[in-house]
Amino acid sequence: MKNKIYFALVGILMVLNLYSQTEHLKWYSLKEAIELNKKQPRKFIIDMYTDWCGWCKKMEAETFQHPAIANYIQNNFYPVKFNAETHDTIEFKGKKYTNSGTVQRSPHSLAVELMNNKMSYPTIVYLDEELNLISAVPGYMNAADIEPILIFFSRNIYKIYPFENFKDDFNKTFKDSTFKEHIQWKTFADGLKSNKKKIIFLTHQGCIDCNIMLKTSLQHDTIANYLNRHFSCIQFNILTNDTIDFNGIKYFFNPSQYPFHQLAVALTNGQINLPQMVFLNEQNQLLSLVPGFFPTKNFEMLIHFFNEEAFKNTSWENYVKQFKSTIP
Incomplete structure (x- = not known):
C-alpha cells in the first residue's frame, strides 16, 4: 500500500x-x-x-x-x-x-x-x-x-482558468491581509454527527492550490452560503497528529507507516493529489473523491452536482453543459 x-x-x-x-x-x-x-x-x-x-x-x-x-x-x-x-x-x-x-x-x-x-x-x-x-x-x-x-x-490551471483571474486569486490569498472566514468549518467529531452531506477538504499548509481555493473559491458569498446551508464542512490537514474516529475506526498519523495521516490514506485509497475533496452522504458513506483546483464557478457546479444528487442520473460532462450559475 x-x-x-x-x-x-x-x-x-x-x-x-x-x-x-x-x-x-x-x-x-x-x-x-x-x-x-x-x-x-x-x-x-x-x-x-x-x-x-x-x-x-x-x-x-x-x-x-x-x-x-x-x-x-x-x-x-x-x-x-x-x-x-x-x-x-x-x-x-x-x-x-x-x-x-x-x-x-x-x-x-x-x-x-x-x-x-x-x-x-x-x-x-x-x-x-x-x-x-x-x-x-x-x-x-x-x-x-x-x-x-x-x-x-x-499545476495545469491554465487549462481551466484565465491567468489574470488566477493572479487575482493568488494575490488575494497571499497578499490580502483583510481575509475573513465565511465557511462554518466543523471538527470531524461534530461534522460527522450532522444529518447533512459532508465535504472533507484535504489540505496542507504547503499546498498553494489548496490555500487559494480555501481563501477564494470557497469564500465567495454564494458558495459559502450554499456550503453552510447544505453541507457539513470539514477541513482536514493530512499531516495532523490528531487521532480521528471515522465510522467506528480510529485513525492516526504514523510517519513510519505512511507519510500522511492514516485517514487521508484510507479516504483516498492512497492516491493523495491535493487539493482534494471527499464527498460523503448523510450516512457518512463515500459518494466521490474529487481532486484538483476548482475556480469559483467550477466549484459552484461541483457542490450543486453532489447536493442535488445529479450524479445518480447524469454525467459530470452533461451536467456542466446545462448548469446555470447564480454567480455574475
Missing part, C-alpha cells in the same frame, strides 16, 4: 519566502531535458536568451537563483537554457532546426517557432510533457512576478 501513495503536494517549498533553501537551479540542454522527460515526464521551462541581453543576465542572477523559485522549478519542470541566436543544428519533435541567418543577431529557427516570431528577450517558453507549446511569456520578471506563472502552468 505504501508504494501506491502519490505525493502531489506542490513541492513543500511553496510560497515565495515561505521556505528558504540554497539549492541553485540546474539547467539542461534541450536534448538532455527531452531524454529525462522520456523517463519522468514533466513540463519544460525554456529560458530564451542572447549573449548581449542584459535583462536576461539579471533574470538569471536574481530571479532564477532565488532559492524558492529555483527549488520550485527544479521540482516541477525541466529547466532549459536556449541561446536564441545559436548556430547549432537542433532536432526537435523529429524536425531539424538551424540558424541560416547571415546578419548579426539572426535568430535560430526553433526560437522563432517557439516564440511565435516575436523575438524579444528574455522570453520564457513553457512546454507540456508532450513537448507542445503552452505559452511564450516575454519580458523580465522578478521572483514575485514569475511565481504565480510557474504555479499556473505546472
Whole structure:
C-alpha cells in the first residue's frame, strides 16, 4: 500500500519566502531535458536568451537563483537554457532546426517557432510533457512576478482558468491581509454527527492550490452560503497528529507507516493529489473523491452536482453543459 501513495503536494517549498533553501537551479540542454522527460515526464521551462541581453543576465542572477523559485522549478519542470541566436543544428519533435541567418543577431529557427516570431528577450517558453507549446511569456520578471506563472502552468490551471483571474486569486490569498472566514468549518467529531452531506477538504499548509481555493473559491458569498446551508464542512490537514474516529475506526498519523495521516490514506485509497475533496452522504458513506483546483464557478457546479444528487442520473460532462450559475 505504501508504494501506491502519490505525493502531489506542490513541492513543500511553496510560497515565495515561505521556505528558504540554497539549492541553485540546474539547467539542461534541450536534448538532455527531452531524454529525462522520456523517463519522468514533466513540463519544460525554456529560458530564451542572447549573449548581449542584459535583462536576461539579471533574470538569471536574481530571479532564477532565488532559492524558492529555483527549488520550485527544479521540482516541477525541466529547466532549459536556449541561446536564441545559436548556430547549432537542433532536432526537435523529429524536425531539424538551424540558424541560416547571415546578419548579426539572426535568430535560430526553433526560437522563432517557439516564440511565435516575436523575438524579444528574455522570453520564457513553457512546454507540456508532450513537448507542445503552452505559452511564450516575454519580458523580465522578478521572483514575485514569475511565481504565480510557474504555479499556473505546472499545476495545469491554465487549462481551466484565465491567468489574470488566477493572479487575482493568488494575490488575494497571499497578499490580502483583510481575509475573513465565511465557511462554518466543523471538527470531524461534530461534522460527522450532522444529518447533512459532508465535504472533507484535504489540505496542507504547503499546498498553494489548496490555500487559494480555501481563501477564494470557497469564500465567495454564494458558495459559502450554499456550503453552510447544505453541507457539513470539514477541513482536514493530512499531516495532523490528531487521532480521528471515522465510522467506528480510529485513525492516526504514523510517519513510519505512511507519510500522511492514516485517514487521508484510507479516504483516498492512497492516491493523495491535493487539493482534494471527499464527498460523503448523510450516512457518512463515500459518494466521490474529487481532486484538483476548482475556480469559483467550477466549484459552484461541483457542490450543486453532489447536493442535488445529479450524479445518480447524469454525467459530470452533461451536467456542466446545462448548469446555470447564480454567480455574475
